[in-house]
Amino acid sequence: MEVHMVFDIDKLNKKDRTAYENMTDSEKAKFEHTWILLESQKLRLLQYKRASKERNNREKKLLAEKERKERTHRLVERGAILEHYINDPTDFTNDEIQTIVSSVMKQEAVVSFIEKIRARKQ
Numbered sequence: 001m002e003v004h005m006v007f008d009i010d011k012l013n014k015k016d017r018t019a020y021e022n023m024t025d026s027e028k029a030k031f032e033h034t035w036i037l038l039e040s041q042k043l044r045l046l047q048y049k050r051a052s053k054e055r056n057n058r059e060k061k062l063l064a065e066k067e068r069k070e071r072t073h074r075l076v077e078r079g080a081i082l083e084h085y086i087n088d089p090t091d092f093t094n095d096e097i098q099t100i101v102s103s104v105m106k107q108e109a110v111v112s113f114i115e116k117i118r119a120r121k122q
Helices: 015-020 026-082 094-105 106-121
Strands: none
Touching: 094 106
């Protein structure tokens, strides 16, 4: 989006305004041209920063959504694996399933087996 910039003497500080008022017409024209170029570049830089920030936010949001979907998929898969080993899993409440899993996971042989698998991965 192209924005047409116009020189605005009111945006100059006191020192620059005094210097501007003491310039010749050709010096004023060069100064105004340079001022407009600088202001345009500042505006363009702000636009790039805003676009970059928006792009980063979109990427973060997409990454978070991807991670959430992966987690949901993993939970569903592992829930299906658990249900595969329990006959009639609908006969049990979530609390009962948690109690079953908790009691199995506390067995020394199971803890040892899990640690052996974890050690192989390292």
